Amino acid sequence: MQRAMKNLLLIPEVVLIAFLSLTEGSCNFEDIRLYDNGEANETKGMLQICDGVKWTAVCDYQWRQEYSVALCNDLGHTNPTPLTVSNNGSWSTISYVAKYTLSSSTPTCYNNNNTIVNCLTNSSSYVTSYYAHYYCNTARDTLYIQCDFDMGTCTSGSIRLYNNRTSSSNSLSGMLQICDNNGRWTAVCGYRWRCSTSKVACKQLGYTGNNVQYKIGSGPWPIFGFGPYSSCSSSYSNLNFCNRYSSFYRQTARYCNPLSTTVYLTCDTTAPKNESCAENYKTRLVNGKDTETSIEGRVEICYRNAWTPFCKYVYGYYSGYYYYYYNSAQIGALLCNSLDDSRVATNLSVLYRDSRFGVSTGIESIAYMRCPGNGLRYCSFTQNFYSCTCPASLGLKCYYRTDCNEGEIRLVNGTIDREGRLEICTNGVWGGFCSSNFRKSAAHVACKQAGYGDVKGAIIYTNGEFGVGDGPVIYGNVECFGHENYIADCSKVVAPNFNCYSYAGVGLLCRDNCSEGSIRLTGGKHSYEGYVEACIDGVWTLVSANGWDDADARVVCKQLKAYGTSAGEAVDNSPYTRSNKAIRFSNVYCIGNEDMLEDCRHHTIELDDGKSYNGPVAAVDCKVTISITNTATLPTQTSTPQTSKARSLKTEDAILGSGVGLLILAIFILVIGISIMGCIMKRMRKLSIARGGRNKEQTIRVQKSLEEEVGYDVVGF
Template sequence: MSAIHILHYSLIVGTCFVSHYAVAQNNTVGQAPWSVRLMGGIYESEGRVEVFYDNQWGSICDSLWSIEDANVVCRQLNYSGADLALVAGQYDEGQGVVLFSNMECNGMESNLSTCKYDLVDVTHCDHSRDAGAVCTSQGSLRLAGGSVPGEGRVEILGESGDWGTICDDGWDKTDAGVACRQLGYPDALEAIVNVGYPNTQPVFGSGSGPILLDGLDCESEKRHLRDCRVTKQWGIHDCTHGEDAGIKCDMGLTRLVDGDFDDEGRVEVYYGGKWGRICSTNWTIDDAHVACRELGFPLGARNTKIFEGGDGPFLLDDMKCQGVETYLADCESLGWANNQNCDANLNYGAGVVCNDPSAVVRLLSGSSSYEGVVQYRNRSELGLICDPDWSDKEADVTCRQLGYQYGRSEKPVSLGPLSGTIYYLDYHCNGTEEQIGDCVYTVKSNDVQCNHDHIAQVFCGPPIDFDLRMVGSDFTEQGRLEVFLKGEWGYVAAGYYSSIDRDTVCRHLGYAGAFYTYTTEFARSSRPILIDDISCGDNDMKITDCYILELSGPNSTQQERDEVSALCFPYESVANHPVRFRDENGVINRNYGVIEIYHDGIWGPICDSFFYEHEILCSQLGHTDLTMGGTLSNYDGKYTSNGPMWFRLSYCPQYSGSWYDFDRDKIYECRHGPWGKPDPDYCSRDNVATARCVYVDQTDDSRDDYYPDEDVSRQPGLGGWEVFLVAIAVVVPMCLIIGCCYRSRRSQTIIATGTPPATYTSATNATHIDGVSSESTDPSPPYVPPSPAPVESPPTYDSVTAPMTQTDHTNA
């Protein structure tokens, strides 16, 4: 880079920007010198620029305001020059008039009055756009010893005019952020300290002047390093130049905001200490190409888009890029902060969708990150591809787009009823295309609902670095986590495996989110630990996005107990976890009974003695009157299920704003333990979850007093509380006799009226879970539906939610 990037935006004003902007400038011949002052700053060397003109003090509009203009102001105030030229009223709004705008100095003038300018009544500028300046003085910063702009040893100007260094004791990223913003950068990437001192030299070399600051402790909102707390007075330290602090600043002066994906959003630019928008007037695909390449997308933009939101100033207007420029600042425009076409109160700005092939397609719900259902993004809408003729050629192109060498059309995910957006496309790839969007395709009619067997799925290979997979489980959506790195598979460990880390892992694998689970619940092999620690942010989509990703080395202390697992829940569009009821006679229905949920081709109950998630369950089953739902007494065990006990339900927040911050409207989304591993201390066949979505007469249940919330008519006779009072009044032997007789009488009633429970057969391979024999097509991932498929594998919601007749006794 031939010039400092941070100054690139301002220096270009005198070329490209000015060439497009033409107005009638004032005649400065014979102009009397102006007095200037700085107002509103912490120090007298900074503030809002005010000029005494026509017998009054007034401010300057920030339109075209640049470092050259600020230099003239600072030299006029007897400083050597300016550190920053600031825009958008950063020193509070002035109280007088706004006098001038479009100030254009070359930086060499002795008085601001000799520069070109416009009177403010031409541009209608208010105090929210007051221009500011920071002059070079005690506390100013510079960088030394760096190999590229934006990095180096931090040097600070002392009171005597000498440049000195800062000791790295306590130096952290917050301190570095204050320093970078003081230098005109948006933020810091890294705080550099000499961790090997005294055996190593500082990264950016040792300084030679005095050490002026030691023990800094900054807060992020500070404007200057000298505003921060220090443990020692200015010039007092116990360091050597081997401990000189350094920084690496964020050089990105363009960003994307408010997009649903990393490759799209409203374009914002950083100038004059502020992030601001670009006016969408005349915003074209050529402008978008330049913005995307500057943001690190070498293929440029897919299209332009207007994104709502944003309250920053409009910093660029009427862009006229040719499409080949390196930076937006290279393009012709009206100039910095010279907004002519967009009202400041508009709540939108120019945006882009950049061309990132790996972001156009994702793989969902596989047992690894290189297999699954193909999710396709058309503009900003996600959907599945319905293509009856999807072949290895289409899979090969899709996998190549994701960075793999080959792909196969396989069905690693068991799909059921489809939801969400479906793209009815018939692709005709020749197999050599780089992206699925390059293939010839025809749009099919969506009059007929897509068969789930026609949804595009792929298996890609071979694995690439940082691919993930779940192992050690008999069922999908869970397992001990393995990572592929440098040609081998190994485990992932973590010092503290937070809920945020778990969510990131599951998103990397193509799932919506994660539940908590213990590491030791899944089998392991003798593979090594390849990652020692991860720590991720809320919005990270892959573990490679995490701010801590520590690879294992020869000195690793991590052990088997530190290894992590994944228990994920799928996106609703590919979820195959319908629910149903089985009543006391084994009849499948949607109204009441034991709750069964479908997973990997098997129907099974869940564990919860007191099930209270009636609204979620009944809504999922298609009921609209949710007030009829409630608990269902199963004290006598008449509601049973022969399927495997899937899990113990923990909780299910139903409302946004809850402690868990998101809604759950499906039972499979509620927090639960691993599939097929119910809590052995709590879950037994007596603890299957039961519920009702309609009124159920439970008056025959002599223990209905254990369920006080039920709306049933009480029958005469001895109830639970009466029995308790009698037990207090009589001797213990008599209580035992009454209890035995009571229990014997109940057993006779059950034997006389009960119906043998129904059984469910789905295929030929039997598995044994929780001591119960259940038959499944293939309980180990990936699940492949049998051929021919059993009656209810995979199920349809219609078969579950359709009204049942009294003669329907399907043993499903």
């Protein structure tokens, strides 16, 4: 029976194999073919290999032009120059992929004694695991190879732009090709290609405009005949004048792969011109906002009498140091300082690289600047250094001085009390701290300066927990000992003398000076009524009212030493003033005989979750009557997590305690008076003896000693 069931289960697989054999043709293991228009073709088609049952496609991942040459040799072609097309289209299965990566300069799998099959494997993870979906997808990642591809005839040194989709030349754009000494059109390798090289190629094609664009990867071509170029001045008129890398680069797939590193070039004579301007080196901000605190926009400089934007990848040489790319605080400060606006605070700025203020319609942009540090007028600029059109324009924000106090700090954008993004006022501008090297000692000083004199450590956030803010990053590499009263007194580096991303600003949560597990009641008329707060991880937190009842309340009052046996009740819809703190305890369940709230069964909420936890919080009234005229001065009663006997604070006990205190005070005063009188009598006895047996000088000395001891003049000598 079991054998019959197994045979039934094999039926679908047998049917599938039979279907594939009928549709794709039967084959022998590791046979190779090119498949085109429904049949095998000795010259061109999709590369396929037999897995022993059916024809399966070969993946294009890691394929090299040398493999295509080897395949065509196997198929009987002499000195082939095949065209290889990747991403050729779909096939039912892909079971083989090339063995070797592009890091090898020459393939070692193929020689005169082997076939191309020796270069393939069916055990790679690229075709057997989930990687296959990304690298060897049956919907696209097949190979098309044409062994008899005709590269055409041409005059040596000729140049053209070729559209390989339409197999025709295009006067405006296409794959850049140059005729070699054998009279064949060959591709140009795009390794380290630059805009300046593109301009030279367009000049060689007969174009004189500046609107030149290029991209690397314009499709496959059998061979590279030219390039790559190491340097090429845009003033040249022919690529032959440019410096080249050695032929090793052109012959190595790691640098020059005919399947992927060809050059697609566009030469356009209708280039838009930059807006003209009169005063060179003047700076402006375009398409931004001008508010009471800042001015922002796309930054442009009047350069060679044309308003020229800065490319987002601008980098510069400033005051003897290189500052790379868009995040250079030195470059931003230099640009803001050049606005010639007395309201702008010096050396404080933020740079943006996302074209949030739009892209200039002009074709020219600044890509490189070299400055001695004395202003833009003394800088040298290079235009369009990396690409012919800037992918995004540089944005800039500069800040106006406000009336904030120098060195003042604040915590902003926090969810609960005592937390937020740390900011300081410098030069009339609020700005942040860089998180690099910001340690606990600096956090302690900051919390202390922020007004939390009871601070007991802090939680430091370095991941933009409280947002990036609107201001610049002002302080970096802050180092404090911990005894400083102001963080400005600590060692630090001030902007713009460091680089720091705005999202790397410092955030703080200043811990409370409370003992773990202690509780208190807040927001009521006195310290024995109000919302329940518990000290967790050094921070006063609230308790959720979910499931809260009188048994829980009695434990709270017991821990606060507010009653003997039965006082305390839960308060719903309480009139108390709620503090802005996180909720950390929920679903509290007390029997009533516990000594501390944390001894009750409860659920602890993570701090970050507790900050956003919504819902009512637990409140308690310990039913203690306290008659005090000025309740505002009544201190908060805080428990500490230690065992002690309960103490009654009912009104009668309070009155009795006051009477006993007055009696003790009266007895204390009486004892002090008797002691003083006894001391005086003892000294007078000594003086009497001295009068009978000592001289006058000794008597005066004793009198002075007595006066000093009792604190007033001694009379009667």
